[in-house]
Amino acid sequence: MKRRAFIAGAASFCAIRANAQTPVVNATALSGDRFTVGDDEYQLADVIAPPLYTLKKTPPAYFEAARQTLDSLLRQGVNIKEASPKSRWGVQPVIATMQASSRTLQEILCAAGAVRVAPQTENHDHIDRLLAAEKTTRDGRKGLWSLDSYSVYKATSANGAIGAYNIIEGTVVRAAKTRSRFYLNFGDDYRTDFTAGAVSRIYRRWAKDEFDLAALEGVRVRVRGFVEEINGPSIDLIHPKQIELLHARTA
Template sequence: MHVAIFSLLASPAVALPPAAESGPCSLDAAAPATVAAVDEDFELLLDDGRRAAISGLEFPPPAVAPQRDLRAAAHKRLSSWIVGRDVFVAAFGGATDRWGRMPARAYAPTGDGAASPIVSVGAALLEEGLARFRPDPSAAPCAADYRMAEATAREAARGLWAEPAARPVLAGEGAAAALQGRKGMTLLEGRITSVGETKATVYLNFGQKRADNASVVVLRRNLAILQASGIDPRTLVGRLVRVRGLVEAAFGPRIEISSPAEIEILEPAAP
């Protein structure tokens, strides 16, 4: 693992296409800024006094090795890339969060030359396996781009994806045992076998035994949000999906979702 982390630090950024000029996750509305420092929580401290947090990224936790070592690698990579450099920052929304940070997306050139392409900092860190996509509501415009970048690292078992705890848990038989004690964001992947409904909730079940197979919970008040994005939970029977969120264990392992950024449909509907 130490060898892999050393290689990660020594390697150049993974090649990404230049950032789009327009669209929901683009340079549009991004303004020049200079990064004075990246603090221990990965906040960008700008030289004009503002603090920005790159929305949609979950960095390795400051726990025991190897997570601690991966977190240090991610911090070193980000700091060495953007501190003291002019970047472009675009706020998600107009307000700071309760900690005084500006939820944002950031873009930076890949090199020192004037012709160096400008790429998404968040997508680069995801593609290098230094972070996972976290479905923050503010990052929803970048969800598709970030998930695509993350998939490249996950499929190559690059960076944090070399660790079994970071990879998706299969939601079929035995999922309860695999999910026991899970803390923080978990990725759950499986085929929906049935849909159940109550007055307040829609349940997407991965098997007949909810206590063993896991399920996805959608509160009815959030159905319209998913349907507006083209996702109707009631039509997902037989479909392979991946969800991400916090595991609740009180009524069998389940993950509640409330936005389209938290669920990926991994195959097309049957003709």
């Protein structure tokens, strides 16, 4: 076989393998979004459940209910396919689909209120379905949405969201660009008020794709991500679906 043909064949095989769905047997849920099969650990992509790994002595609120929901679904039979490369800890992100239907576990878990949406993959259509399911469940205060621990924070009180994955709503007061980052400021004092920001290369790429952060000034939005303490509460933007537009730009 010629070298070029061999390389093309190998690449084709790898692509098929990466896109192939694999049946899951004898899976055990570790949390609402993680499970093991033998010695391998998997993470459901684009969602986040009450976390398995925490510095606190007790599990977070709704942890066991979310874990049991995933465990019951795994026992019904699912197929998985890789969603992105393994993490540095060897955990494989996957999209999981029920064997008896075309629905993903992520969609079912969002509808049950066992997880929240945490955009990760480039499958934006799937993420949009997850966001729609999450909204319905959140509006109905079902599952974890019935608890204050997972309520949507206002930008004016985002200090309470620091140190965990949370969702924050507010109006962008000012959109500002520096040499290395682009910032969405939700108050007059960027040193204390809630801020969401992206590195310049991400901002430029999104702008080319007609998602310009600069156009969000005066717009009410919902932002999700891990909230850190950096000049007040702050979320690092790495995926465009972390931002949901709630209202049009004000004059």
